[in-house]
Amino acid sequence: MTTAVTGELSVDSAELRGFRQVQQLAYACAEAVAARLEPGITEREAARMQREWLRERGVRDWFHLPFAWFGDRTAFVNFRIPLQFFPTNRRLEPGMPFILDMAPVYDGYTADIGYSGSLGINPVQDKLMADLEAHRELILREVRERRPLREIYEDVDRLMVRQGYANRHRAYPFGVIAHKIDRVKERRWSPHVFGFGTQSLKGLASDALHGHRDGWSPLWSPYRFSDHPPRPGLWAVEPHLGFRGTGAKFEEILVVTDSRDPEQSAFWLDDDLPHVRRWAEEK
Amino acid sequence: MTVPVTLEGARERRVRAGGVELCVAELGDPGQPTVILVHGYPDSKEVWSEVAPRLADRFHVVLYDVRGHGRSTAPKPLRGGFTLEKLTDDFLAVADAVSPDRPVHLVGHDWGSVQAWEFATIKRTEGRIASFTSMSGPSLDHFGHWINSRLKRPTPRRVGQLLGQGAKSWYVYLLHTPVLPELAWRGPLGKTWPRILERVEKVPGDGYPTPSLPTDAAHGAWLYRDNVRTRLRRPRPDAYAHAPVQLITPLGDAFLSERLYDELELWVPQLIRRTLPAKHWIPRSRPAQLASWITEFVTSVEGGRPESVTATGKYADRFGGQLVLVTGAGSGIGRATAYAFAEAGARVVAVDRDAEAAIRTAEMSRLIGAPEAWAETVDVSDEQAMEKLAAKVATEYGVVDVLVNNAGIGLSGSFFDTTPEDWKKVLDVNLWGVIHGCRLFGKQMAERGQGGHIVNTASAAAYQPSRALPAYSTSKAAVLMLSECLRAELAGQGIGVTAICPGLVNTNITSTAHFAGVDAEEEKRRQKKSARLYGLRNYPPEKVADAILRAVVRGEAVVPVTPEARGAYLMSRFTPRALRRIARLEPPL
Numbered sequence: 001m002t003t004a005v006t007g008e009l010s011v012d013s014a015e016l017r018g019f020r021q022v023q024q025l026a027y028a029c030a031e032a033v034a035a036r037l038e039p040g041i042t043e044r045e046a047a048r049m050q051r052e053w054l055r056e057r058g059v060r061d062w063f064h065l066p067f068a069w070f071g072d073r074t075a076f077v078n079f080r081i082p083l084q085f086f087p088t089n090r091r092l093e094p095g096m097p098f099i100l101d102m103a104p105v106y107d108g109y110t111a112d113i114g115y116s117g118s119l120g121i122n123p124v125q126d127k128l129m130a131d132l133e134a135h136r137e138l139i140l141r142e143v144r145e146r147r148p149l150r151e152i153y154e155d156v157d158r159l160m161v162r163q164g165y166a167n168r169h170r171a172y173p174f175g176v177i178a179h180k181i182d183r184v185k186e187r188r189w190s191p192h193v194f195g196f197g198t199q200s201l202k203g204l205a206s207d208a209l210h211g212h213r214d215g216w217s218p219l220w221s222p223y224r225f226s227d228h229p230p231r232p233g234l235w236a237v238e239p240h241l242g243f244r245g246t247g248a249k250f251e252e253i254l255v256v257t258d259s260r261d262p263e264q265s266a267f268w269l270d271d272d273l274p275h276v277r278r279w280a281e282e283k
Numbered sequence: 284m285t286v287p288v289t290l291e292g293a294r295e296r297r298v299r300a301g302g303v304e305l306c307v308a309e310l311g312d313p314g315q316p317t318v319i320l321v322h323g324y325p326d327s328k329e330v331w332s333e334v335a336p337r338l339a340d341r342f343h344v345v346l347y348d349v350r351g352h353g354r355s356t357a358p359k360p361l362r363g364g365f366t367l368e369k370l371t372d373d374f375l376a377v378a379d380a381v382s383p384d385r386p387v388h389l390v391g392h393d394w395g396s397v398q399a400w401e402f403a404t405i406k407r408t409e410g411r412i413a414s415f416t417s418m419s420g421p422s423l424d425h426f427g428h429w430i431n432s433r434l435k436r437p438t439p440r441r442v443g444q445l446l447g448q449g450a451k452s453w454y455v456y457l458l459h460t461p462v463l464p465e466l467a468w469r470g471p472l473g474k475t476w477p478r479i480l481e482r483v484e485k486v487p488g489d490g491y492p493t494p495s496l497p498t499d500a501a502h503g504a505w506l507y508r509d510n511v512r513t514r515l516r517r518p519r520p521d522a523y524a525h526a527p528v529q530l531i532t533p534l535g536d537a538f539l540s541e542r543l544y545d546e547l548e549l550w551v552p553q554l555i556r557r558t559l560p561a562k563h564w565i566p567r568s569r570p571a572q573l574a575s576w577i578t579e580f581v582t583s584v585e586g587g588r589p590e591s592v593t594a595t596g597k598y599a600d601r602f603g604g605q606l607v608l609v610t611g612a613g614s615g616i617g618r619a620t621a622y623a624f625a626e627a628g629a630r631v632v633a634v635d636r637d638a639e640a641a642i643r644t645a646e647m648s649r650l651i652g653a654p655e656a657w658a659e660t661v662d663v664s665d666e667q668a669m670e671k672l673a674a675k676v677a678t679e680y681g682v683v684d685v686l687v688n689n690a691g692i693g694l695s696g697s698f699f700d701t702t703p704e705d706w707k708k709v710l711d712v713n714l715w716g717v718i719h720g721c722r723l724f725g726k727q728m729a730e731r732g733q734g735g736h737i738v739n740t741a742s743a744a745a746y747q748p749s750r751a752l753p754a755y756s757t758s759k760a761a762v763l764m765l766s767e768c769l770r771a772e773l774a775g776q777g778i779g780v781t782a783i784c785p786g787l788v789n790t791n792i793t794s795t796a797h798f799a800g801v802d803a804e805e806e807k808r809r810q811k812k813s814a815r816l817y818g819l820r821n822y823p824p825e826k827v828a829d830a831i832l833r834a835v836v837r838g839e840a841v842v843p844v845t846p847e848a849r850g851a852y853l854m855s856r857f858t859p860r861a862l863r864r865i866a867r868l869e870p871p872l
Contacts, residue, residue, distance in 0.1 A: 124650050161791065164618060164643055166823075244622060244651060244825070 018109035020270050029053045030100045030115035043068040043087035054104045061190035063103030063110045063200040074099045074247035076171040097125040097246050110181045112236035114251030128241045128248035131163050133279045135239045143266040149226040168242035178237040180218035230256045250275045288332045288490040300376035306354035307347040311339035317382040318342045323393020325500030327353030329493050333570035345381045351502030365505040367401045386413040388581045396420025404522040414584040418531040421543045427518025448540045458507045465501040473497035486567040527553035529580040533561045556600040569733050575604050596627035598832050603628035608683045610663050611690030613640025615790030619828035625653035636662040663690045663716030673723035682731045688720040689740040693796025698753040700800025713758035734777035736835045739766045743786040743848035746855040748866035779838040785827050786845035787820045809872045
């Protein structure tokens with residue numbers, strides 16, 4: 001387990017190149033699978049398509065196994081227990097929104113991405129996606145200001161309420177809007193429990209333990225344990241909006257360093273992503 | 284004595300068909316799609332006098348007196364002259380005369396609808412009918428199958444349905460007796476009928492029925508005698524509609540059970556359902572609503588999209604195309620309510636003093652099913668602004684069908700810390716806002732005389748005393764009583780009034796509430812703390828919105844929402860002393 005050493009996280013370091021590569025791979029997978037979705041496909045099948053696509057390209061371990069949510073499950077309607085996140089036999093219908101969420105480990109580098117789309121036209125989800133841009137800007141701005149994570153979380157919440165949406169990342173375990181990710185040692189055997197890779201869980205647990213001693217947490221939540229300034233490292237940020245049975249999210253890596261230069265102190269790992277390109281095109 | 288109604292500006296002509304001469308009236312541009320309106324029993328084509336002009340600027344509207352009614356001649360002999368086959372001949376003759384090349388859009392009420400079902404389900408009219416809007420008149424064939432299926436498998440529920448409709452059909456049995464109905468109609472019943480309609484059926488007394496009523500009703504008895512027994516005994520097995528059908532069901536119909544249409548999807552591949560809280564004679568009592576639904580339906584069929592209704596909400600049949608105005612629609616319960624109505628296909632006017640938030644609500648409403656939505660920036664406590672709003676809404680969007688007076692602000696603190704300004708502010712918004720809304724929009728509703736509904740957002744605090752909320756509770760108690768009084772006053776005009784009493788609902792009312800008697804910093808802290816408590820309670824405003832729609836559909840008077848509100852409501856009625864004890868507790872802020 002290597003801990004992200006903060007000095008190494010300059011924009012062009014080999015370290016970040018590795019993460020960028022796997023994040024691109026994951027988004028390529030999402031786009032490829034999304035293009036192959038058709039009416040009648042189930043969530044399980046969509047999850048398997050992601051898994052197979054990535055396995056064929058050398059992914060051996062996972063932060064978590066791929067998820068797929070269709071229809072009102074994109075907004076986590078009536079989710080009570082975490083088991084409900086797992087793919088079901090819900091079938092995709094024309095006009096339905098979907099979200100693909102996967103976290104492959106490639107060459108020891110982890111990515112965790114979320115891709116929202118719909119089968120055909122879904123104006124509500126289009127609107128949600130368009131409104132997510134403000135959240136991406138807000139998060140980066142406030143992280144650069146070194147505001148406590150809990151406060152940033154509350155500001156994101158307020159923006160959502162103003163936009164008229166419900167906060168759906170609240171449904172994730174611990175209600176997290178983001179969590180730390182890191183490099184993972186590659187082993188010949190990499191089992192997973194409840195969909196999460198044991199190696200990654202080990203890393204998260206060790207971060208949590210160290211963080212607990214030093215007053216920070218690898219989980220960015222609305223709770224008191226997130227009441228600390230952003231911790232240098234890589235954060236997979238996943239704001240998730242919900243609106244009456246339709247949900248949309250993006251998920252990508254935010255790099256936080258201990259640099260004094262605000263530009264260098266925090267930046268999105270990669271701006272060449274589907275949702276960012278989409279926003280640029282719309283302008 | 285009121286002047287008998289006429290169809291103003293109608294061009295009349297006579298059409299000969301199978302031994303009778305039919306009186307046909309036309310309005311509007313013949314180049315437009317043709318809509319044929321068929322009247323019921325005991326009526327004449329003037330029953331449509333309020334609906335037809337509303338359709339005439341968009342369509343070529345055609346009305347005719349059914350044989351033996353109004354100024355059409357009667358067949359000789361009467362017996363056997365009113366069979367559905369002959370009525371079909373009449374319809375085809377009229378359709379060929381007024382629209383020889385294009386199929387027509389049929390609209391039928393009562394017996395007009397019964398006939399039109401025949402037209403829409405037999406072979407020889409195929410291609411002549413583009414769409415059919417049915418109200419209060421089932422197909423006799425479907426009705427026969429409906430009875431048979433219930434006789435064959437008589438579960439308790441189905442027997443109940445059968446007996447219920449059997450009781451509602453009392454007049455059908457009477458009409459089968461010889462001579463007596465004719466005597467009654469030509470005698471006392473014909474004289475008192477207009478008053479009976481007014482009193483029992485709530486039809487406005489405006490010169491309808493026409494003087495031909497006694498003969499219409501006497502001749503029309505043969506509609507029943509010639510068709511009902513034969514068709515109900517041996518319903519056609521192939522009565523499938525060959526055109527899209529819009530079914531408008533008045534829920535207060537004294538003659539037809541809404542259960543009759545339960546299995547209609549079996550017979551009609553393209554069916555749109557609409558419901559209306561009204562009695563049997565909707566062409567007289569709800570012409571505006573009918574005209575708008577017919578317009579929407581005909582337009583969508585002409586545009587090639589029979590299922591134009593994108594609204595997916597549970598109550599789309601009821602609120603589709605209706606005009607709904609919500610105050611305080613920029614956040615919380617108001618916003619959720621606007622969205623719920625939008626999902627049900629209503630046209631939404633979102634009113635809020637926060638312009639940006641109102642625009643946002645209108646924009647999202649359009650995305651989720653509202654055919655139209657507008658934002659209006661108004662402070663409900665501002666009398667002049669509200670008057671301006673009412674005038675603007677009436678001229679630009681129409682008369683509001685459902686008004687939701689929801690805007691409200693929070694105020695907490697001891698009675699002695701509450702300054703007169705605090706009192707004024709909270710009463711201005713919470714009470715005067717509601718008064719202005721009811722006064723201005725309620726008046727428009729009452730003047731239109733076609734029903735409507737007013738929902739006022741009160742609060743559980745309206746009946747649950749609390750030492751922490753003296754001013755707020757007072758304002759909400761006033762809203763509750765205002766709603767009850769208004770309900771009593773408007774009951775006779777078909778306008779319902781509902782008071783919604785939510786308990787702790789997770790909205791931003793906590794973070795904008797004023798806390799009397801503390802400094803700004805302490806106020807901020809309390810706002811945050813109460814917002815957190817409400818957040819932990821986490822009762823979503825969407826559920827309150829659902830309760831509002833349900834209350835409108837059911838016409839409920841007082842609706843506590845959330846378990847604590849329902850509990851307090853029960854306590855206020857059965858154990859008020861215990862509730863007073865609770866009122867003494869200091870809230871944990």
